[in-house]
Amino acid sequence: MLDGPTIASSIHDAGFSHVVWIPDSHLGTWETAIEQSSLVLVRPTREGEAVAIAAGLLIGGAKPLVLVQCTGFFEAGDAVRNVVHDMKLPLKLVVGVRSWQAVRDGKSRDNCPTFAEPVVRAWGLPFTWIEPTADIAACRTAFATLAAADSASVLLWAE
């Protein structure tokens, strides 16, 4: 399993300056590593707010990464619509897909994995997946690719 220090260094080395996040039980394991890195961690109160903070950071020339669970991404739809399609800012998100492994293994009936990718598609966002078996090289490549994309993009994180 990819650990926090690997994630934090991958985010940093990809060129991101800020992490704006509302963690879930999976993403939250990265907190200490992010805090100990040179990334600036911003803690908003809900996901649409995280998207808007990232928009302001982008306007000001910073390189933010929004990290949220898919449930929060669903909630943040209008903020995403505005930032990506009205303002046309290159918003970058990591969206944790809750229960992805458990549903795959028949151990959960959580419907989050059912809706995550279709909702990302609905907002017109290019996306890639990273799965639990990913190695460090794949992780680093995923963040580097996300950061380098000219347009708004999503990395769906299978939890």
Added chain:
Amino acid sequence: MMTHLQALEVLAEVRGDRVVITTMGSVGLWPKLSDTPKDFAYLPSSMGQAIPLGLGLALAKPGLGVIVISGDGGLLMNLGCLVTLAQHDVPLTVVLIDNGLYEVTGGQVLAGAGKTDYAGIAKSCGITRVAQFETADGWRSEAAECLAGDGPGFVWLKVEGVRGQATPSPPRPMAEQLLRLRAAI
């Protein structure tokens, strides 16, 4: 009670070189008072997101003064953003235009209109620089001081509600606004 326009006229006198982000009804009024590259009409918008957008800008540009003019309806859609704002030592002042109405949709009554203590909310969230005014004279007498000082601030302005207002339009397309703002900061 002051009018919305009077509230903004006072602000225009004291805003200095700060970035001013306008929302909703203020978008239609502010360009008559100021239309520089540092005046950013957040329209089209996502309601309730102007304050976090301003916070992001302030975090990206340390020391940049930012004023966000928010309506009461917009603030209520995202009250938690005041908690977030209070965590950061940034020179950002929220100017709340409280008319008790969803003005741009015709003037429907807002939840809690006339009863909500926005200054109390701001203080409870941890913002220490908080003021409130109902008259233009009172606001004018302390406006400059309200914008000065370190850290986030919150100014609650009670204004007359007006029904039947036309839906405002931004003074120029979003792409052009962003280019102007980025070049100016």
